Amino acid sequence: MTSDTSVPESGPPANGLPRRAGIADVAARAGVSVGTASKALNGRGNLREETRARVRAAAEELEFAPSTVARSLLTGRTFTVGIITTDSYGRFSIPIMRGAEDALGLGEMLAFLCDSRDDPIREQHHIKRLLERRVDGIIVAGRRTDARQPVGRNLPVPVVYALAPSADESDISVTSDEPGAARLAIDHLVRTGRRRIAHITGPHSHASSRVRADSTVEALRAHGLELVGDPWFGSWSEAWGRFAVAQLLRSDPDVDGIFCGADVIARGATDALRESGASLPMQVGVVGVDNWVISAEAARPPLTTVDLGLQELGRRAGELLIAAIDGSPAPGLHTVPGHLVVRES
Amino acid sequence: MTSDTSVPESGPPANGLPRRAGIADVAARAGVSVGTASKALNGRGNLREETRARVRAAAEELEFAPSTVARSLLTGRTFTVGIITTDSYGRFSIPIMRGAEDALGLGEMLAFLCDSRDDPIREQHHIKRLLERRVDGIIVAGRRTDARQPVGRNLPVPVVYALAPSADESDISVTSDEPGAARLAIDHLVRTGRRRIAHITGPHSHASSRVRADSTVEALRAHGLELVGDPWFGSWSEAWGRFAVAQLLRSDPDVDGIFCGADVIARGATDALRESGASLPMQVGVVGVDNWVISAEAARPPLTTVDLGLQELGRRAGELLIAAIDGSPAPGLHTVPGHLVVRES
DNA sequence: GTGAATCGGACAAACGGTTTCCTAAGTTTT
DNA sequence: AAAACTTAGGAAACCGTTTGTCCGATTCAC
Structure with a gap:
């Protein structure tokens, strides 16, 4: 194996920030091709265990972190969802967001946060930007239990309504009991x-x-x-x-x-x-x-x-969204039960 | 111009979701090449106004929304930042997030929300996932004004600390006065x-x-x-x-x-x-x-x-982050002033 | 020793756009 | 009418990763 320098050498550092290693750097350092490096790191293909280990070591040393954006381009999935809240992070959306983040985190998904401030124009704007970013799905969290107009027809990704259900009963909604x-x-x-x-x-x-x-x-x-x-x-x-x-x-x-x-x-x-x-x-x-x-x-x-079990509601919304993304949508109005907290009054 | 069908015809619909039009579909419909379509939509190159209009019309009809993930791959910018809050969306992080979203929204950026629940392990995990997603920067929002350990050394993206300043004075921090x-x-x-x-x-x-x-x-x-x-x-x-x-x-x-x-x-x-x-x-x-x-x-x-002007603090954090991303970091501890709200007490 | 089966890894296409370079017309100049 | 410019748009490279195809080298059976 030709001994390479330990840091990726070429390319413009430009700003003061350290350059990021790509899979090409890892491959070079391990003395294999890019494709082989990818297989080694992802457990695919037929490779000698020794080769895998060598690639893993190189990746480790270079602190290689694969770019999910490149991967997304190929697979069509971004493992990203949008949460639109009409509630300026108020009393209701906070526990819902927490719950949703819980559920999504288990699916290794990250959430974009959008505050629509109850303004339909801002809401549409956010929808548009989320779709441009190719989110896998969208959660719309309301602040009241009154039904609301759906956020759009025929969107290319599934949408789950939390707390404020969609007026369209064929949409997926979760609300409290x-x-x-x-x-x-x-x-x-x-x-x-x-x-x-x-x-x-x-x-x-x-x-x-x-x-x-x-x-x-x-x-x-x-x-x-x-x-x-x-x-x-x-x-x-x-x-x-x-x-x-x-x-x-x-x-x-x-x-x-x-x-x-x-x-x-x-x-x-x-x-x-x-x-x-x-x-x-x-x-x-x-x-x-x-x-x-x-x-x-x-x-x-x-x-x-x-x-009212709002956090549970958020979690449920996250789960329903993930299911829909995975091809098993559960349309209709779901409810989550509350529970009594006994204190002294 | 050969009259095309109005919807992109091939490709697997598979799920019930409508297929998304790509720039290739737009180009085909307008009877131009992909490159030309791109130039028409972005105002680049030398094109007849009539051609531009034709492409724009095609994009409109197909509801074309360019994939930012493809664009990111090329430009290296994702127009995305991460906000890590230690505060489970509590009293402090909420106004900070609002403010940050304001500032970031002006730069057409979207924020990933990560709740670290004050757990350093979760925090590191989030950092890693944010970097894999190639965020352009990170805001770390604390819940107290005590200084905290920096989130990592030598990260490939700028970091701004909000409310809880970094113990490292060469980091960028904003706190209240x-x-x-x-x-x-x-x-x-x-x-x-x-x-x-x-x-x-x-x-x-x-x-x-x-x-x-x-x-x-x-x-x-x-x-x-x-x-x-x-x-x-x-x-x-x-x-x-x-x-x-x-x-x-x-x-x-x-x-x-x-x-x-x-x-x-x-x-x-x-x-x-x-x-x-x-x-x-x-x-x-x-x-x-x-x-x-x-x-x-x-x-x-x-x-x-x-x-304490927490929303303003969040906005400032967003602005400082954007400045750092654009190559003009302002290291050190910044403070935002509060103001008195007179009621009846 | 030869052919077949197996194994390890290289090569290239693809994802969806943007951008650079280049060419084929059309236009002007002499 | 030929040479020199413009102009409009096409072809292809590129970003970073995954994955299917293919080929050379071993190993094995006979």
Whole structure:
């Protein structure tokens, strides 16, 4: 074997950055052809073990890292997906992204992050740029459970919708089990002896508010109970929680359980209850939704709440996308179950 | 011109996904060679305007989207960067990512998102995968302002450290202006007539706690004032804020201003003050740090707080990275200033 | 010792664009 | 009308890797 220099010699260093070794450098150093080097490193072809070892050693010494872009060009796969979030990395997209990254990481895929800021134009722009980059698939993560318009027809790659399902039922969507969340909350309240239960939640314009409210009534009925008063639709804020509780205590002072549509509302509710002199959780039980640790653990008392399983939802979205990429799409609306996190409220 | 079929005809559709048109299809449809089609679309070469138009029309009809992976192979640039966050998309990395995406988007770059979960092994793994994908650069976003070990020596691409600066001063780092943040808070308290000011902050083990505490003392001195008592080091939590205020009111009942090292602490502090019967902001002024809207706006009263400019920091990191990629690295520690957000506390 | 089977590795095509070089017209000059 | 320029567009090289084909050299059977 002709002894080569240990560093790739020619080519412009230009900037201060070190030059990258290519497979040609490795092959030269190991004294074989490029094709042989490739086979040696990928376990293909018929090669003597000694040759393989020699090539591996050369690759090691040169810190050879094969360019996936060259490989992609050949195979048509980039092992790359795009995640488009409409939520500016807010409360919902964060756990979804985490879960998705988990699932994708197992498939050795990396995710491009795109924040559409809920602007359809930005969204289209991102889709275009993702397709130019030949991503293998796209996840569209929403911020509400209301159905949304599909991101495009006849895209050349599979798309999975997370949280906000696509209006087109032949698309692949994953969302949270809203009725189940309401049941978990009500079952817990009833199990802990509450009988006069009220419901304070977000805007009536949000699908999840309406669905949860309906499911709450249903879940109570299954226990032979009626909701105390009507559901209190308002906003996703502590102030609304406080205000609604103040009103509630006037109209129904004997309430002993409150199911809140969000942790922030529940936190406002507990504050108002406490300040009205009620002792928690003895007198009134409160259950929230989100298990948003920041709110739930800082509340007094710490909130019992329904975790919607958003991270699991993200993971599921990643898995469904990978399946679709591999040729087994599972169209339709999938749901992931939530679970109750019992704290002290 | 020989009239072609409007869709690329040959090749395996295989899956249900539509086939993608390549530049060869465009060229065929426009009745020119591949090279000419490329020139027409990129505004190169000497072509009749009529030819360009014909090619553009063909590209349009075929929804041609040039593969950046092919282009990258040739140019060596992928217009792609990696963002490694140690923070599981927490409070700090979110605004940083937003800012970085802003800056990178202007350069038509897309970002791979990698969550290292503060695990050096995961981090190295991500670095390796990013380099295989030939990213043009890497942003490493930390979660504290303590300096950290560099992510590797002699990497073939530029790296910018955000929030947590690299211990190697020849690396490129951006962090927040901690002393400036303390000054903003103290100046505001003094300007609104406070004279007996205390400081409640996070763990002594965090650089930002120590730096802010020292700078607080200094800023007070500049006004001819002394800190009331010692800085209260504790944890970044509401419970600590409440506890510290309870103690503080016993040791120094005449305190009229509190600078808290975080909004969560400040929120705990305002709760404890309010519950002790103090009227806010008349009797005691409170200033936090973070401008974390969720905490700051839900507090009673809404918190006046120092915004560390994390989104701006992310943007700056993106800009510095782009500059380094373009051959003009700016090594050293850069800082971005914060600003005061005045609410009612 | 000869032919067949096996083995190890070189060679070249391919992926999808961009770019450089070159040629065949058309246009101007003398 | 021939020489000198322009102009428009084609042919081919190139980027870095994988992979199928093919060929020379051993080894084996007879």
